[in-house]
Amino acid sequence: MKKIALFLGIAVMLFNCSPDKPKTQEEYPENNEVQSEPVPAANLMDPGKGIGSVKSVTLNTPLEQDRVKRGNAIYEMKCSACHKLNTDRLVGPGWNGITKRRRPEWIMNMVTNVDVMLDKDAEAQKLLELCLTRMPNQNVSIGDARDVLEFMRQNDGEK
């Protein structure tokens, strides 16, 4: 009996001595400069839109070709190392069909606010469990993310 109590005591001590959970980036606001104004989760209740400063996106038809062109160039520089344009997963998921699966706001928040998304957004966390490599923050501005979105729409067959 005494032994068990002692054992429990040590366990409690160990537990108390364990380091605090690593803080997320959100709790260190000074580290957030490369991100585009992350918005606390509470402000965005719509789960389908993800977490971030992108609250609504207007999509136009036909596609804006200037954006498609810029989006393609950004894809080649910052995204293509991990994302294919078909459905195959490389490091991250293939992009084919993404604009059908996700809302445009979610996509843009994922691209521009990836650290918060991976820590808080359930859908993003599912992807991390699948891919096991955290999607890097590629320092993509909101405007660039919008261009990438337009390129994704074209990749999904929109005109």
Place this chain on the structure above:
Amino acid sequence: MKLNKIISTATALGVAAVLFSSCKPQGPQAVTTSGAAEKVYVAPGKYDEFYNIVSGGFNGQMSIYGLPSGRLFRIIPVFSVFPENGYGFSEESKAMLNTSHGFIPWDDLHHIALSQTNGEHDGRWAFCNANNTPRVGRIDMKTFRTVEILELPNSAGNHSSPFITENSEYVVAGTRFSVPLGENKDVPISSYKKNFTGTISLISVDPKDGNMKIAFQLLTPGIDFDLARAGKGPSHGWFFFSCYNTEQAHTLLEVNASQRDKDFILAVNWKKAEEYIKQGKGKKVSNLKYAHNSLDEKTGVATSEMLNEVLQLDIAELKDLAYFIPCPKSPHGCDTDPSGEYIVASGKLAATLPVFSFAKIQKAIADKTFDGDYSGIPIIKYEAALHGEVQKPGLGPLHTEFDGNGNAYTSFFVSSEIVKWEVKSLKVLDRVPTYYSIGHLSVPGGPTKKPYGKYVIAYNKITKDRYLPTGPELAQSAQLYSIDGDKMQLLLDFPTVGEPHYGEAIPASMIMPNTQKIYKIEENQHAYAAKGEKYTKVERKGNQVHVYMTAIRSHLTPDNIEGVKLGDEVYFHVTNLEQDWDVPHGFAIKAANTAELLIMPGETQTLKWKPQEVGVFPFYCTDFCSALHQEMQGYIRVSGASSNVPLTFSTGKVEAEPSGK
């Protein structure tokens, strides 16, 4: 039960006390009063208040510590190669170590000068000197990288350097060794007095981009310059240098350069020198050779140009340019106080500490209160320049810095102590021991018009019994003292890398907000950058094979390369596609006789590799980058010189094995 407990506790305490006292090191004890630990404790996740930018001495590097914790954050390679990140080995950085004598992989870095505007730190650049093969380096405080190195012609032993003027107009470089200059350098050493000359180079600093250029060089008598400080406020426009070996000895200086009662402080009116240059009085010397190396921040590539001209002024020929002030025995430190009125000269073999007055120096010059000349340069009468002497301050005064309250802090090498004294009254206020044999010291902002005060840091020469021993070679160290109260208080010992000759401390708030986090991949103008995997390729140009490679968590592209032959030189140009802070990738390949690369996000670095034998060689990422870091690897196949294996490259391509194998 209770009594037993008390007895056993008491016994335990007694044993602990005995143990504790028997573990004490021998020699003088540090009397750290209570509360010292709290004053230097920086809790996990919190930041230090100051950056301490410290010279590494014989490691040729600059190191960055936090204060008050004394934690080491970074080593910046400047004059020495650094295999850890490829500095001096990568194709991009090699040129930084070029000199008129070719590539030089090592030097001895002694002093730091942080850039100033209006006599205060501006947090833009850190300058440092190479003592052996004379050079001055500039570090960009946004990237903590060496961005420029300028060699100094007509110089030997660049010790009196890189002290800076109050608007960073000039960084100075005075010679420790006088040497023969000009056409005939092949002279007997014993002809020192006749043939040897000293020089002081004034290096201008471009206010926009920091680029260094030798504006002009002063020719001086053949003596040794030790340290210097620029004037400030009223004395702005002047520079003060400590000189030794006015005996002009060329052998056994330990004895022969310590004969005279007084050596000199050389006061130079550099504004007057500027006037002479404007009047065209500078003599152009153009048969020189000296390297100027700079890093192009858009391409990340350093280039080296060889220069051959300087303008010279002879301080003995031109009037009103320079004056000697007698100073007791072999002065080392020569430090101007924040007001710019007082110059403290530390004669390291002297028993008193003279303090000169700039106003009195000016009056003596106006009244010609001279005591003859030395090699044609007027000597101001000692008493005429003197504000007063600090009496019996200690033994072996070396260097003085100041707080913002009119106090000076002088290091004493021989008596191993820091002495606090009041500049105006010359009264000694306090003294504390250092462990041991302090060289320079530093007060945050101490060389500026507005010192931040709070601490004084001792850079010691000997640590003896202060740390766990590590064989014959022991840790070098610094010590942190609080100067907030009337009494100085020892707070912390912290070991340093290399020999910490001198350091400056600057509030973190002046550096931290400007720190560069990544290189923007869009702005990467490296000729061999692959800005996206689509642009990766392998190209042959004669026997050179250029691999345009990308790195991102967690693969290298291409990761299978064939068609390289013996006799080829392979250049791995690795572009890190990451755009997030703190995600460098490394690159190493088996049997490289250079080093590795560490590639910061968005930049391109190149490793040259010359295979020596046929086979398949692995390469991999050396900087742990993700859960799949261990998978970040690849192969290159090297075939015989006459092989017909075609040049191919790929990533993620799997071909079926040929049948029958």
